[in-house]
Amino acid sequence: MIEEIAVLGILGFAFAIGLIFASRKFAVQMDARVEQVRGTLPGLDCGACGFGGCNDYASAVVKDPSLVCACKQIDADERKEIGKVLGIDVKETMPTFARLSCTGGSNVAFEYRGVQSCAVAASTVGGFLECKYGCLGFGDCVEVCAFDAIRMVDGLPQIDKKKCTGCAQCVRICPKKVIKLQPDDVKVFLFCNSPEPARVKARMCKKGCIACNICERVCPVHAIKMVNNLPEIDQVTCTACGECVEKCPRHVLELAKPISISSTKPTEAQVTT
């Protein structure tokens, strides 16, 4: 009995002393600001900032304050708070939202019966649509969205702008790159993605842009230029008059109504030190 108590006692005591010394000797200095920044973050570990999680992001922000705009989940006030911790001023700019730039009008090239996933379908000779730039509609974006902002409606993802935080997870996962991140102040939005020549596009797609140049011609302020068989809209010159939207024979242009830039929405930020 005595021996057991003695052996266990001595061992336990020796280990405890050893651990105490080790913890003193190997103590790691933590930057207190990392903890403070971490406390402000939502802790979802969504990875939209490009770091492994909120912890990694917090330590990165402390090292490089310009990264404060990388987190899409925090709002202006929380960003200000982080700015206060780090001793910088944070100025707000436009928020961004994800938008689908495809009307889903492409003809089907062959019947696809494989795994029901955009990524797998896209790796099978580029997908089953004639248009190689069209939305495949299996909803990889729906699954990746951490905010339940995307639903499939008639085979196309519909993005709920109220729920979208502009984290760009769907933009990254889409193998066809049909989801684009757009700043909230975009005036006219284009719903086609294909840089194919006009004749090819007209043959394979029932709804897409046919590069007819009408929008370029009707624009009163010459804000539209055809680049790669797609209209490129200069959002600064554009006056949102709606002329191109009205005249477009394929209805691939849309006047975007800006979603309220209220303080509850996450906003992009610029850093001035």
Add this chain to the structure above:
Amino acid sequence: MENLLAIVISAVLINNVILTKFLGLCSFFGISSRIRNSVMMGLAVIFVMTCSSMLTWVIYYYFLAPFHVEYIRIVVFILVIATFVQLVEMIIRKFLPDIYRAFGIYLPLITVNCAILGVTLINVDVEGYSFVASTVNALATGVGYLLAIILMAGIRTRLELYEQPKTFKGLPLAFIIAALLALAFQGFSGMGS
């Protein structure tokens, strides 16, 4: 030398710690959904298993045996393993922060991995190995763990691409796979003789 080789083959294949002895199953199922993570876990297990079996062997023969209190070995071994993992965690955190972040939760998880305790007990109890033999046995058992968990992770990552019956999705299917793997490993059982 031949004896050591026999120990290695026995520990890696014939008496694989997971698929034949069914030790350390919780981490085997918990961390086998991605190959990268399972490799990290396997390496951590190899490291802790080898070091702690060396440590426990010394303590068993030079501390417990002289006082004739071998029967409290389980308590002492758990104490040793826990302390050792704590110490290793501190050292890695201080000197190799990148590896510390990569190990993440796995290192503390190993503390309560029964495979580690199982090997240390087998070394001194069942087999009565010498110091070198028990070290080799622990190392080989760790390699066996690594082999099993990588096999499992590979199968599970492939399976994710296919449609799985709703009722079997996730853990149930993992158990069935583990059973089939264990069945396959039974094929090695005649190798020793």
